[in-house]
Amino acid sequence: MSIEVKNINKTYGKQNALNDVSFNIESGEIVGFLGPNGAGKSTLMKILTTFLPTTEGIAIVNGFDVVLEPKRVQKNVGYLPEHNPLYLEMYVREYLEFNANVHKIATSEIEKVISQTGLASEAHKKIHELSKGYRQxxxxxxxxxxxxxxxxxxxxTTGLDPNQLVEIRALIKGLGGKEKGKTILLSTHIMQEVEAMCDRxxxxxxxxxxLDKKLKELTESKQQIIEVEFDYRVEEVALQKINNVSKVENSKGFAYQIYCDTEKDMRGDVFDFAHDNGLKILQLHKKNPTLxxxxxxxTSQK
Incomplete structure (x- = not known):
């Protein structure tokens, strides 16, 4: 297991930033970590990178406890924070040499990552001269x-133009996966990022x-939602008796959302239900839930 998060809680005074968060990530997985602003994404990432302690719970990265063995965790984790902290007056190669000395890494690794990240043509420049894409x-x-x-x-990928987005996405995707062996936890607000790069x-x-699911399960889901409005109130339990119906929600008035787990178009079944129960259908729509x-x-406020 590459990342193990067990019952993590984090509080700031009386505010709960994380509530009993648990998940595991296998080696080589690329996982999209989504949530609205203030949901707790950055807080959890800072815990996994040893920048913040937990209030309760355990986090293990590559076999090392983030609280008990922070130095070992730091050696096994590469972290790119939301606000990329760079020394803008340094040259690219100079900046990487400085950090290589901090890590006590051979200088040969500098040329390797410059090539790996497509920086060869920009390595002679000062960082403040680079575009946002190259700074990333x-x-x-x-x-x-x-x-x-x-x-x-x-x-x-915050603030990148469309061309830079494509390049950085390809770069990140190329770093992860079973062949490369690197595990990637990627926070983003952009659904297309997850669909383009992530396994889960x-x-x-x-x-x-x-929610915690493989992306394939979501994109290939057989689930469909039938939105229907009758001319009279119907008990949800009656609608749940229709074949393949997994859940029913009364959205407002006499309108319902009927969740079905089948590839079959369920509008006909709902129409038959209305006919058999003496109901008139005022509206009837089918939709497939996207990410x-x-x-x-x-995540919407109820």
Whole structure:
């Protein structure tokens, strides 16, 4: 197991930032970590990188406890924080040499990460002369210097233009996976980022995990939602007796959302239900939940 999070709680005074958060990440997985602002993403990432202590619970990275063995964790983790901290007056190669000395790493590793992150053409420049995309590459190169097994990336594509987005996505995806062996936990607000790079998605809201699934399960899900409005009130339990119905929600008035687990178009079954029970259908729609809709559904304020 590459990352183990067990019943993590984090409080600031009376405020709970994380509430009983638990999940495991296998070696080589690229996991998208989603949530609205203030949900607890950055707090958890700072715990995993030893910048913050837990209030309760255990976090283990590559076999090392973040509280008991922080130095060993730091040797196994490459971290790119949301606000990429760079010394802007330093040259790219100079900055990486400085950090290589901190890590006591051979200078040969500098050329390796420069090549790996596509910085060769910019390595002679000062960091303040670089575009945002290349500054992100410098941050990634720095995170990779000590060849960590785990990469923790907090909003790595914020502020990039479309071309830079494509390049950074390809770079990150190329670092992870079973062949490369690096585990990547990637925080983002952008659903397309997850769909383009990740194997799995974890959604956190108000300090709690509200979804943890393989991306393939979500994109290939047979689930459909039938939105229907009748001319009269119907008990949810009656609608749940329709074949393949997993959940029913009364959205407002006489309108319902019927969740079905089947590839079959369920509108006909709902129409038959209405006919058999003497109901008129005022509206009837079918939709398939996407990751973005699921995110909104799980994180919107009730």
């Amino acid at each position: 590459r410098v941050g990634l190169a720095n995170a990779l210097l000590h060849d960590p097994q785990v990469l923790i990336l907090d909003e790595p 998605v974890i959604i956190i809201n108000e300090g709690r995990i509200v 973005e809709k699921l995110f909104i559904e799980l």
